[in-house]
Amino acid sequence: MKVLVTGGLGFIGSHTVVELQNEGFEVVIIDNLSNSSEDVLKGITAITGKTPLFEKIDLREKSAVQDFFKKHNDVTGVIHFAASKAVGESVEQPLLYYENNISSLVYLLQELQQKSEASFIFSSSCTVYGQAEKMPITEDAPVQTAMSPYGNTKQIGEEIITDTAKVTNISAILLRYFNPVGAHESVEIGELPLGVPQNLVPFITQTGVGLRQELSVFGNDYPTPDGTAVRDYIHVVDLAKAHVIALQRLLNKKNLAKVETFNLGTGKGSSVLEVIHSFEKVSDKKLPYVIKPRREGDITEAYANTDKANNVLGWKAELSLDEAMASAWKWEQKVRNK
Numbered sequence: 519m520k521v522l523v524t525g526g527l528g529f530i531g532s533h534t535v536v537e538l539q540n541e542g543f544e545v546v547i548i549d550n551l552s553n554s555s556e557d558v559l560k561g562i563t564a565i566t567g568k569t570p571l572f573e574k575i576d577l578r579e580k581s582a583v584q585d586f587f588k589k590h591n592d593v594t595g596v597i598h599f600a601a602s603k604a605v606g607e608s609v610e611q612p613l614l615y616y617e618n619n620i621s622s623l624v625y626l627l628q629e630l631q632q633k634s635e636a637s638f639i640f641s642s643s644c645t646v647y648g649q650a651e652k653m654p655i656t657e658d659a660p661v662q663t664a665m666s667p668y669g670n671t672k673q674i675g676e677e678i679i680t681d682t683a684k685v686t687n688i689s690a691i692l693l694r695y696f697n698p699v700g701a702h703e704s705v706e707i708g709e710l711p712l713g714v715p716q717n718l719v720p721f722i723t724q725t726g727v728g729l730r731q732e733l734s735v736f737g738n739d740y741p742t743p744d745g746t747a748v749r750d751y752i753h754v755v756d757l758a759k760a761h762v763i764a765l766q767r768l769l770n771k772k773n774l775a776k777v778e779t780f781n782l783g784t785g786k787g788s789s790v791l792e793v794i795h796s797f798e799k800v801s802d803k804k805l806p807y808v809i810k811p812r813r814e815g816d817i818t819e820a821y822a823n824t825d826k827a828n829n830v831l832g833w834k835a836e837l838s839l840d841e842a843m844a845s846a847w848k849w850e851q852k853v854r855n856k
């Protein structure tokens with residue numbers, strides 16, 4: 519069966535394409551290369567022995583999306599990763615985010631609604647929970663007022679899909695990711711942030727290779743055991759596998775709810791200092807860091823209750839934080855030594 523993976527050359531998308539191909543799916547990728555490179559295709563091919571189909575399309579071009587579905591009219595399953603994802607940039611340029619993350623989604627759904635049956639998987643985020651009152655966070659925790667235009671696009675995206683699924687033949691799964699980190703064990707693919715990384719793990723590994731002088735730890739006065747903020751870091755390969763299981767669920771099972779939502783995390787919270795210590799352990803390096811004030815807009819803690827993903831989806835994260843940090847570190851060294 520042929521599956522469309524939008525944003526399939528990006529960080530999470532490329533790892534998912536690998537897992538889909540390993541499970542025998544035929545994959546066609548749409549990517550506009552705005553945050554990725556065509557070289558990623560080589561990495562996917564090296565791991566799986568198969569080169570996915572690739573269409574360089576910008577999903578903001580409605581006619582290009584229409585033409586794609588005319589050409590690939592056998593596509594009824596879509597995993598939609600393509601989006602802009604930098605929180606800070608979304609505050610500076612909200613319309614760029616609303617256009618890219620919302621119009622692309624609408625154009626895809628407009629094509630899919632014409633099918634007699636269609637499956638849609640959406641990359642959402644734990645950002646929809648804001649600072650949840652109770653830890654670990656369950657899927658029925660209230661969605662809070664978005665703290666950024668980026669976060670808002672995820673909330674609006676979920677609503678657009680839910681409204682559409684009600685009145686069409688589209689069934690959907692909304693996957694709320696916690697903090698994806700790490701790289702494929704082959705180090706053929708991994709995360710390639712442009713410029714100075716905003717996320718913790720790439721900043722740590724870039725500091726490890728000497729590209730950054732020191733890590734700033736944003737706040738050590740949080741009400742957490744060691745004072746630093748807590749997140750649920752999930753290995754990207756575990757995350758990728760969840761997409762294959764979600765797709766199989768949509769394809770195989772009848773009488774599912776039209777839209778289902780799952781948290782994808784490990785269920786374990788780790789503080790910034792614990793992540794640093796994990797890096798130091800797996801790299802056998804001391805990481806230079808300084809304590810700085812809290813970063814604006816950051817929450818204290820977020821980690822997932824994974825019962826629903828474990829019991830209903832039938833998926834569980836298997837890899838540890840140390841394994842994720844080791845793979846991220848191996849990947850960083852490979853990228854820098856090229």
Ligand SMILES: NC(=O)c1ccc[n+]([C@@H]2O[C@H](COP(=O)([O-])OP(=O)(O)OC[C@H]3O[C@@H](n4cnc5c(N)ncnc54)[C@H](O)[C@@H]3O)[C@@H](O)[C@H]2O)c1
Nearest residue numbers: 525528529530549550551552553554576577600601641643
């Ligand atoms: N990485 C995270 O921390 C995280 C957390 C929660 C949710 N998400 C969501 O998961 C998805 C994938 O994230 P990622 O980390 O792999 O990001 P990424 O930037 O590595 O991948 C996104 C890919 O989409 C492509 N793309 C963007 N706009 C496009 C367009 N208009 N047309 C065609 N291609 C386009 C980019 O070139 C890139 O290859 C995104 O929707 C993101 O919002 C990511």
Ligand SMILES: O=c1ccn([C@@H]2O[C@H](COP(=O)(O)OP(=O)(O)O[C@H]3O[C@H](CO)[C@H](O)[C@H](O)[C@H]3O)[C@@H](O)[C@H]2O)c(=O)[nH]1
Nearest residue numbers: 603643645716717718719721734735736747749790813816
């Ligand atoms: O240089 C850094 C970078 C991050 N951190 C800390 O490390 C933790 C994790 O930060 P990340 O930026 O890696 O991840 P966030 O949880 O802040 O961000 C995630 O959640 C956001 C919403 O809260 C968005 O969804 C975003 O895309 C997603 O990566 C936070 O406590 C942050 O303050 C540092 O101390 N120093």
